[in-house]
Every structure is written in C-alpha cells, then in structure tokens.
Amino acid sequence: MAAIDMKNIVKKYGDGFPAVNDVSIDVADGEFMILVGPSGCGKSTLLRMIVGLEDITEGEMVIGDKVVNDLAPRDRNLAMVFQNYALYPHLTVFENIAFPLRLAGVSDDEVDRLVREASKTLELDEHLDRKPGNLSGGQRQRVAMGRAIVRDADAFLFDEPLSNLDAKLRGQMRTEISRLQKRLGITTVYVTHDQTEAMTLGDRVAVLKRGVLQQLATPRELYVNPGNLFVAGFIGSPPMNFLPATVEGRTVKLPFGEVQIPEEHARKAEGKGLLIAGIRPEHFEDASVKQDTSEGSTFRATVDVVEWLGNEAYAYIPFEAGSEVRDQLAELERDLEGESMRSQLVVSLDGASRVAEGDEAEIWVDTSKIHLFDPATGENLTVDLEHAGRIPANDDPEALAEAERRADEGEAERAQAQGA
Ligand SMILES: Nc1ncnc2c1ncn2[C@@H]1O[C@H](COP(=O)(O)OP(=O)(O)OP(=O)(O)O)[C@@H](O)[C@H]1O
Numbered sequence: 001m002a003a004i005d006m007k008n009i010v011k012k013y014g015d016g017f018p019a020v021n022d023v024s025i026d027v028a029d030g031e032f033m034i035l036v037g038p039s040g041c042g043k044s045t046l047l048r049m050i051v052g053l054e055d056i057t058e059g060e061m062v063i064g065d066k067v068v069n070d071l072a073p074r075d076r077n078l079a080m081v082f083q084n085y086a087l088y089p090h091l092t093v094f095e096n097i098a099f100p101l102r103l104a105g106v107s108d109d110e111v112d113r114l115v116r117e118a119s120k121t122l123e124l125d126e127h128l129d130r131k132p133g134n135l136s137g138g139q140r141q142r143v144a145m146g147r148a149i150v151r152d153a154d155a156f157l158f159d160e161p162l163s164n165l166d167a168k169l170r171g172q173m174r175t176e177i178s179r180l181q182k183r184l185g186i187t188t189v190y191v192t193h194d195q196t197e198a199m200t201l202g203d204r205v206a207v208l209k210r211g212v213l214q215q216l217a218t219p220r221e222l223y224v225n226p227g228n229l230f231v232a233g234f235i236g237s238p239p240m241n242f243l244p245a246t247v248e249g250r251t252v253k254l255p256f257g258e259v260q261i262p263e264e265h266a267r268k269a270e271g272k273g274l275l276i277a278g279i280r281p282e283h284f285e286d287a288s289v290k291q292d293t294s295e296g297s298t299f300r301a302t303v304d305v306v307e308w309l310g311n312e313a314y315a316y317i318p319f320e321a322g323s324e325v326r327d328q329l330a331e332l333e334r335d336l337e338g339e340s341m342r343s344q345l346v347v348s349l350d351g352a353s354r355v356a357e358g359d360e361a362e363i364w365v366d367t368s369k370i371h372l373f374d375p376a377t378g379e380n381l382t383v384d385l386e387h388a389g390r391i392p393a394n395d396d397p398e399a400l401a402e403a404e405r406r407a408d409e410g411e412a413e414r415a416q417a418q419g420a
C-alpha cells in the first residue's frame with residue numbers, strides 16, 4: 001500500500017486546453033478518496049495520470065516515496081477498475097480473476113490460493129466455473145474487482161465502476177465496495193459524478209470544476225461548510241436554496257422577509273452589497289409543527305405545491321429574484337449541468353405538517369445555518385474555515401484566478417480550432 005501525492009498537476013491535451021489545472025491532492029495511505037464533479041471536469045484524466053495511461057504536462061505525481069511521472073503503468077503497481085470492466089467472455093470467472101497472475105507467471109498453486117481468497121471475500125465461490133456472460137451486472141463487477149484484488153496492488157483506482165448498473169444493484173455494490181475497502185485497508189481513488197456515492201464512500205472528497213479543485217474535505221465538511229456556490233449547489237439533494245440577500249447589521253433581507261443571523265456571520269458580510277443566501281431545504285420547518293421556535297426566525301409565505309412523502313413533505317414557495325443574482329444563478333446552473341435553480345424555495349417539512357397547496361403557511365428557518373455568498377466570486381463569506389477542509393481558492397486566490405483564466409483561454413482556443 002502507498003500514499004498518493006498529486007502536486008500541482010496540470011494536463012493539457014493537444015489542443016492546449018487544461019483539462020486538469022494545477023490540482024494538488026494528497027491521498028493518505030489507506031484512505032478512500034473521491035474525485036467528483038460534472039462531466040468534463042477532468043476526473044478521468046486525473047485518474048489516468050495516476051495510473052500512467054496519460055502523460056503529465058506539469059507537476060509531480062508521487063506514489064509511496066517515488067516520483068512516478070516517467071514510470072510506465074506496469075511499473076506503478078496499481079489496479080484500475082474502469083466503467084466498462086472488460087472481462088474475457090471465453091474464460092471462466094476463475095481464469096478472469098487469475099488473469100494478471102498468469103501474466104506474471106505465478107505458480108498454479110499460488111494462483112489457486114489467491115483466486116480462492118479473493119472469491120471468498122467477494123462471495124463468488126459458487127460462480128468460479130461460470131462464464132461472465134451468464135453473470136448479473138453486480139457479479140461481473142465483483143469479478144473485475146477480484147482481478148484487481150489478487151494483484152496485491154498498492155492502490156485501487158475506480159472510474160465510475162457502478163454507472164452501468166441499475167439503482168438497486170448500485171446501492172448494493174456501493175456497500176460492498178465500502179466494506180471491502182475497509183477490510184483490505186487499501187488506498188483508493190474513486191471517480192464518480194454521483195454525489196450519493198461521493199458522500200457515502202469517501203473518507204474525503206475532492207470536488208472539481210473545469211479542471212480546477214474547488215474544495216477537498218470530508219463529506220460532512222463539504223455539506224456543512226461548502227467553500228463556494230458551486231460546491232454548495234453540487235452537494236446535497238434536493239439542492240441548497242439560493243436567494244438574493246442584503247445584510248444590514250444582523251438583519252438579512254430575503255425575498256420572503258427579514259431574518260436575524262448570528263453576529264459573526266453578519267460581520268463577515270457587512271458592506272458587501274447584494275449577496276446570495278444559501279439555505280438547505282431541511283433548515284426550514286412548518287412553524288406549527290416545530291416544538292420550539294425561539295431560535296431562528298419565522299415568516300409567512302404562500303405555498304405553491306406540496307409533495308407529501310410520509311416521513312417528510314417538500315413544499316415549494318415561488319419568489320422573485322432580481323436580475324443581478326439571476327445572472328449568477330444562471331451561470332451556476334450551467335456549471336451544475338442544469339440542476340434546477342428556478343426561483344422557488346424548496347423547503348422540507350416534517351411529515352406531520354398539514355400545510356397544503358395554496359395555503360399561506362408560517363415557516364420557521366434556522367437562521368444560524370444560512371450561508372452568504374459573494375455573487376461576483378462565488379466565495380462563501382460565512383464559511384467556518386476550521387471545518388471546511390482545504391479550499392484552494394482561499395490559500396491562493398491569484399493562482400485560482402490564473403487557473404480560471406487559462407481555462408477560459410483554452411476554451412476559446414478550442415472553439416476557434418473547432419470553428420476553423
Ligand atoms: N484525448 C483527449 N484529447 C483532448 N481532450 C480530451 C481528451 N480526453 C479528455 N479531453 C478533455 O478533457 C476534459 C476532461 O475530460 P475527462 O474525461 O477527464 O472528464 P471527466 O470528468 O472524466 O468527465 P465524465 O464525467 O464525462 O467522464 C474534457 O473537456 C475533455 O473533452
């Protein structure tokens with residue numbers, strides 16, 4: 001096993017576009033690291049650079065205590081499981097798992113021992129003589145993992161290994177991968193754009209956007225203390241609500257009324273003009289159901305639609321957003337690939353709530369949980385930096401601006417090249 005240290009990694013493909021842009025991620029020995037972000041943000045590229053399938057343009061890739069930039073994939077001793085885990089259809093499950101060992105010229109006895117050990121872990125014992133074509137998706141997935149396990153690799157690298165499976169199987173496999181990784185204690189880097197996988201599997205999660213690392217933190221830190229609008233909108237479902245807000249003293253003016261926020265948050269947002277407030281759906285409640293509304297604030301609003309799910313209910317409350325924030329939210333929506341930022345508030349209420357469509361309801365909001373974002377930079381002004389992991393933009397805003405500029409330039413060049 002080994003730690004993987006990515007230092008200021010840059011990848012430019014032939015067209016000059018920085019697909020990965022000055023990314024530094026330290027994966028500790030035995031850690032489960034997730035790379036997450038929208039399509040095209042550079043997750044697979046980064047993973048392929050770790051394995052050695054892609055050249056590194058700039059920066060240093062360190063595995064264990066070795067710089068591996070110039071090492072061939074076979075000399076890096078890593079096991080990769082791809083999205084399309086290619087199994088050999090004419091070989092049995094046993095031989096599929098044994099494949100890398102046969103290549104390495106391992107003795108028959110040893111092959112037998114290692115394959116059976118892996119198949120026991122993966123609960124594939126009764127399938128060893130079958131062919132992959134007769135297996136379910138999840139079983140095939142496990143065979144692909146078996147092949148990775150027997151190699152005694154220093155680290156596992158997964159590129160969206162579950163994306164071809166149906167929802168139920170995906171859930172099962174997720175638990176299985178998690179259990180297996182903990183049991184084997186093997187350093188793992190796992191690419192996904194599924195935020196449930198990111199939140200449930202990762203010790204830490206690296207959120208990428210257009211090749212730039214946005215935040216590197218534990219799932220809880222990302223959820224509670226997103227460093228910017230992008231991370232805030234990306235993590236959480238239904239997503240965080242974004243509303244225009246102005247702060248005066250401790251008072252925040254929101255489309256549905258005024259609320260008081262904690263002094264220290266208010267201070268950080270003072271004199272910044274029009275801001276974007278971020279409030280998660282679960283930080284609202286039907287005031288008539290809430291036992292104690294002494295903390296936080298309440299407001300009255302007309303509920304447009306209610307979705308009652310038994311244990312909870314989602315209520316939708318439309319509001320007006322001015323043009324200044326609308327532009328910023330439209331851009332965010334593009335970055336998040338159409339996660340809807342419509343100007344409506346989504347609130348999650350207790351299942352006991354009797355609020356119905358068309359009602360004017362009294363809604364309580366936990367004002368200590370309100371984030372305030374700078375609409376120009378997207379920065380979360382109220383973030384608790386001690387519990388937010390690493391936010392590269394805060395370490396070095398100039399480097400980030402430079403990285404963003406390079407991404408814009410690259411995109412322009414690419415558009416030009418495509419036009420030519
Ligand atoms: N061989 C290549 N040549 C040129 N550009 C490439 C190449 N491979 C990827 N890219 C570009 O690099 C960027 C990152 O691609 P990458 O495949 O790493 O994204 P990803 O985050 O894995 O996306 P997805 O979730 O869709 O798999 C994209 O803009 C992509 O178009």
Ligand SMILES: [Mg+2]
Pocket residue numbers: 043044045
């Ligand atoms: Mg990919």
